[in-house]
Amino acid sequence: MSEPLRYLLSDDEMPTAWYNLVPDLPAPPPPALHPGTLEPAGPDDFAPLFPMDLIMQEVTGDRFVDIPGEVIDIYRLWRATPLHRARRLERALGTPARIYYKYEGTSPAGSHKPNTAVPQAYYNAKAGITKLTTETGAGQWGTALAFACQMFGIECEVWQVRASYDQKPYRRAMMEAFGATVHPSPSDVTEYGRKLLEQDPSNPGSLGIAISEAVAVAAQDPEIRYALGSVLNHVLMHQTIIGEEALLQMAKAGDTPDLIVGCTGGGSNFGGLTFPFLREKLAGKMSPTILAVEPAACPSLTRGTYAYDFGDTAGMTPLMKMHTLGHDFIPDPIHAGGLRYHGMSPLVSHVYELGLIEAEAIQQSDCFAAGVQFARTEGIVPAPEPTHALAATIAEALRCKESGEEKAILTALCGHGMLDMAAYDRYFAGDIVDHDYPEAKVADALTRLPQV
């Protein structure tokens, strides 16, 4: 009790606006392109997929966007989330570093994903949409959207990567408990899915394929829209509630981060945590190093090409300029399913190109080791995704031990691992395999980049 272990915000203190990084950047990110004309995509090009409120958020020049009261009402189920000081981990490491983690696992889905699922469901319901389609890998995003759709009384139809659908039935059951319909992908519901199943009935699927199927179903019905769980500007903007809260909480701690670390798959957890701090950095108010950590098996930021590519495998989405391993690249089956995406958020890619953030890739065995050390000191079992950030955090804290530097490190524990215990089981059984950078597979996929 002598040392504060946690910083909370009262309901009154919770931020009431999301933050949009774009207008504060020294240069704007390249626009999305229409996949047919290759001209910059306008709001109308996105209209078959998203309601106009979200399209406007995608392209807005406003620095802040008010969070609707209906969204705040649902956020209150679990927000503001706590910022913890990891004093027990610090002591175990013997580091002079101060480690803070923002914990998003208290949401009904167990991760940060509802931060954007809730506003996406809200704006769609407001626009009279009756059903949302989406993709999901391990099931975190599908669970979050199923929950959010249920809160606003609209249907939810999910295409789950078949390998996960078969191996991880708990997440599917959770989506169904929230009233969603779940298909394994490739499915026989869409033409693209049927084509893939004809070629290979045991196709294990991928996020890119599942996106193609969900997009295809949404595009054909004016009452159905599509929801994406990461990558896009408006998704990252919704997630900035994490960083806005953390800014207030770091101030309560009387501390300023020297290093901010987030894991990156599509980029929404990373952008949500770091963009508000990047604003402060650009304004000269603090000078943290900002580090993105990705899996060695799917290193889009550190090893991908910065080029226009599709968000999905079939090539139905607008083209986005991003770090990509190729839209038909299928990552090895690492356990951090939420980080197995061929591309990186265009906005995260852009700030990386601007030199505003750093990136590194880590092998999953190092990540699980960090996850177990975190669980045994801090008492929370992390999902495999944030163990990437924890591994980098612990490595830096140990460097501080060597150098004597008293750095303040901030990271996001974007979800708990309760539904990922089979992965920990395999780790304890010595059954976790590291995956080398898949050089040949990536080179091959990149030959099929769209010509822009």
Added chain:
Amino acid sequence: MSEPLRYLLSDDEMPTAWYNLVPDLPAPPPPALHPGTLEPAGPDDFAPLFPMDLIMQEVTGDRFVDIPGEVIDIYRLWRATPLHRARRLERALGTPARIYYKYEGTSPAGSHKPNTAVPQAYYNAKAGITKLTTETGAGQWGTALAFACQMFGIECEVWQVRASYDQKPYRRAMMEAFGATVHPSPSDVTEYGRKLLEQDPSNPGSLGIAISEAVAVAAQDPEIRYALGSVLNHVLMHQTIIGEEALLQMAKAGDTPDLIVGCTGGGSNFGGLTFPFLREKLAGKMSPTILAVEPAACPSLTRGTYAYDFGDTAGMTPLMKMHTLGHDFIPDPIHAGGLRYHGMSPLVSHVYELGLIEAEAIQQSDCFAAGVQFARTEGIVPAPEPTHALAATIAEALRCKESGEEKAILTALCGHGMLDMAAYDRYFAGDIVDHDYPEAKVADALTRLPQV
């Protein structure tokens, strides 16, 4: 935002003492008896199993016991927990009743169990104990104790009912992630376990058997003690943090409960929620009906005999006067594993005999239906155990709809269902079987009650 949905407590407002109901009762509960002499058991009789601090809490006449700072430090990982107003459920039911639920699922184990696991580990570590043994069914309690032991640097060895060990590997993996050793029970580690396995190598186990094994190992080594997850006075006292917080939160809501509903297995969630309110009731400050809800397949309060019986199957523990179905009664395999115990907490049994609380038994299909309705309105998937309380809550709210009564109902959502999704899966598949009151099995087990 117009209507408050949630009541929080700041760190300063969190209660700093547990409440002991015993001195406020009109009559003291009957004492535990030594299993050999049948004389009232004194502190020394418990010494092979528990450290003296906990034994003193078991028999204390103090009304309040201060929570040590070291325990509060760990509680702060998730406490104070929120009190939610279930407005979306109320609207779906069309009831004039006001429904409040205290949510304990934000703990690192996902349930209320760490409220007592943490102080039990703390007092044992303080007494120089190096290892705790315990039993667990589905794994909620084992996970909580593994977490707590890890926080205080002592070992944890768990006997998990074999049926759950085989069918629910996620909980076992979580205990192992927290560094615990887990055995299926019956195990070949103890003489009693070996005896049972000789008689029947496929014995599926029971909580009573697992307790016998954990007690046997603790009793033989002065550095090892045993921890029980429910039933005993000190366990229920630790759980009163739930009710003490809820009292403050109901006051913030400006409301007073007319009905308080908790599910009962061993009685710790129920006692923890309701005892502080029972104190206020006994003092004439409020007059809620207090209702315990148990599974129809294991109805110790509503159908058991009030008699001295053993807490475990082998008959190693002191005798406790309680509502019991017989210490070797093995309940049908309902999904609410945490409620599958042959006895009821002596203190809950006593207040039931005094007429201070009411009780009813509910079939599990009704409970799952209530759980799904709750998930789809409030957004949290409940564990099977609290769906018993939710079923009774919804039934009462619907009676209020008929009568027009504007009752305030308070219940405890003592855990989320993320690790119980297989049970929901079976419910959606129409595969959930109700279990009649097992009259013949109970009558048979009661013939073996100890003669006192």
